[in-house]
Amino acid sequence: MPFGQIAEITGADAFQLEAADTDQVQQALYKRFPALEKRAYAIAVNKVIVKDNTMLSSGSVVALLPPFSGG
Amino acid sequence: MDLWLLCFHHFLEVSMTVAYNQDRYSRHLMLKGFGGDAQLKLTSARVLMIGAGGLGCPALQYLAAAGVGEIGIVDDDVVSLSNLQRQVLYRTQDIGKKKASVAAAQLHELNPDIRVTPYLLRLDTSNAIELFSGYDIIVDGTDNFATRYLINDACVILRKPLVFAAVFQYEGQLAVFNVPDAAGIKTNYRDLFESPPSAADAPDCNEAGVLGVLPGTMGMMQATEVIKLITGLGKPLINKLLIYQALEAESYTVSLQPSQQAAALAPQTAEAFQRMDYEWFCNATINKVAELDPETFETLTELADVKVVDVREFGEYPRARFKHTQIPLSLLLQEIPAFEEARIVVFCQSGKRSLQAAAIIKETIKPHQEVYSLKGGILAL
Known part of the structure; x- marks a missing residue:
């Protein structure tokens, strides 16, 4: 699920990917959306923020959350 | 002793009423689960x-x-x-x-x-x-x-x-x-x-x-x-x-x-x-892009072998009245064209998007090329 500026690159809707872990998700996304590679974002797997590569299971939901600065 | 207790009670009541206005906060005070204790906490x-x-x-x-x-x-x-x-x-x-x-x-x-x-x-x-x-x-x-x-x-x-x-x-x-x-x-x-x-x-x-x-x-x-x-x-x-x-x-x-x-x-x-x-x-990363003041920008845009790029989205005002090419930042993020000119000068409305554009372009150019961003954007001209 993409949010904010990430959605501007990938399109707003959630989509499905085949990946064993979050590193593979990132690689697949960078191939499809090269502009994403330079972007800052946090990754949440099943609604938990993860810092390191995280194993995924079937149906896992990965969200890419960019930082917002506006106020 | 009784009298002292009574006074103490009275003092407490008085201090409670002066701490906040009952009428002003009446909808908090009558709210189940909220009441006077919560209101007093807000007051302090x-x-x-x-x-x-x-x-x-x-x-x-x-x-x-x-x-x-x-x-x-x-x-x-x-x-x-x-x-x-x-x-x-x-x-x-x-x-x-x-x-x-x-x-x-x-x-x-x-x-x-x-x-x-x-x-x-x-x-x-x-x-x-x-x-x-x-x-x-x-x-x-x-x-x-x-x-x-x-x-x-x-x-x-x-x-x-x-x-x-x-x-x-x-x-x-x-x-x-x-x-x-x-x-x-x-x-x-x-x-x-x-x-x-x-x-x-x-x-x-x-x-x-x-x-x-x-x-x-x-x-x-x-x-x-x-x-x-x-x-x-x-x-x-x-x-x-x-x-x-x-x-x-x-x-x-x-x-x-x-x-x-x-x-x-x-x-x-x-x-x-x-x-x-x-x-x-x-x-830290943005500072590495060279920014141009409006004077230098105008001088540079008149030179040969310079590519001036407007990275604003289509339809943004004011329109630029000098020679330029428009490549919105949203398109640049998808694909960066190969620039042939020695100098690439990018501008936007206020100078922020152009900094990002310049930083992206900078990573794709050849050693003899330079990228600049107009400080303050077209509004500074």
């Missing part, structure tokens, strides 16, 4: 709002209306016409006046029983620690990463609860930092984003636009979290980040965990904090 609370803009205006209004006893407002900016689309404390006649002063005056009229202190200053590492020390809860309603990291780090050092919100176009983020949960675990902004992105990576409202009502929603959610923290009611958004999507009318909440590597990047003491340069820290 001290809250510091940083930024009296889109988030600050609604947060301040509701905190003042709710009877938060002491409110500080930090803002060194003045009201401008484009603020009025969302910053609802200000009127057209306030344009040019200091936001913190106007806001303080408005809040005083709303609720003369509370104390409101405007601080007409720019928050920095030399004043943050002392300023924060005088308040129980800090509310971040600023509009840039440098100040957001500064506030976060100061709150971590002081162990001060921080109610965070930020907006981007149609989405908002909300969190309560530095407040331990039942297990004693607490998190902060760096546990979400260890270090700041470049300013170009996350444009502010001036650059990206914002739905006017969105900061209103987020600011009121901040006020709600502040009231929950003060009164102990409900479950504050501790160790969580809520993302509100206005267009879908949906929210998405994720959990945060403390990150040791994030903590290692933050200053550990007040002394280390005061030595930090947050402006530099937040713009």
Whole structure:
């Protein structure tokens, strides 16, 4: 699920990917959306923020959350 | 002895009634689960709002209306016409006046029983620690990463609860930092984003636009979290980040965990904090792009072997009246064309998107080529 500026690159809707872990998700996304590679974002797997590569299971939901600065 | 007890009771009752006006807060006092105890806690609370803009205006209004006893407002900016689309404390006649002063005056009229202190200053590492020390809860309603990291780090050092919100176009983020949960675990902004992105990576409202009502929603959610923290009611958004999507009318909440590597990047003491340069820290990558002043820009655009690129989106005004090519930043992000010219000069509206564009182009050019960004954008010409 993409949010904010990430959605501007990938399109707003959630989509499905085949990946064993979050590193593979990132690689697949960078191939499809090269502009994403330079972007800052946090990754949440099943609604938990993860810092390191995280194993995924079937149906896992990965969200890419960019930082917002506006106020 | 009986007489003394009676007096004591009487004194207590009197002190309770002078602490707050029963009629003003009657809807709180009659509210099941709220009542006099919660109202008294609000009356004795001290809250510091940083930024009296889109988030600050609604947060301040509701905190003042709710009877938060002491409110500080930090803002060194003045009201401008484009603020009025969302910053609802200000009127057209306030344009040019200091936001913190106007806001303080408005809040005083709303609720003369509370104390409101405007601080007409720019928050920095030399004043943050002392300023924060005088308040129980800090509310971040600023509009840039440098100040957001500064506030976060100061709150971590002081162990001060921080109610965070930020907006981007149609989405908002909300969190309560530095407040331990039942297990004693607490998190902060760096546990979400260890270090700041470049300013170009996350444009502010001036650059990206914002739905006017969105900061209103987020600011009121901040006020709600502040009231929950003060009164102990409900479950504050501790160790969580809520993302509100206005267009879908949906929210998405994720959990945060403390990150040791994030903590290692933050200053550990007040002394280390005061030595930090947050402006530099937040713009380190962007600073490497050479920026042109308007004079140099105009000279350069007349030379041969120069490519001038407008990276604004199609249809943005004012139109450029000099020779240029338009490649919107959104297209540049998808694909960077191969430029043949020796110099590539990019510009946008205010000079922010062009910095990002220049940084992207810079990574693809050949050794003999140079990329420049027009400082201040077309509006500076």
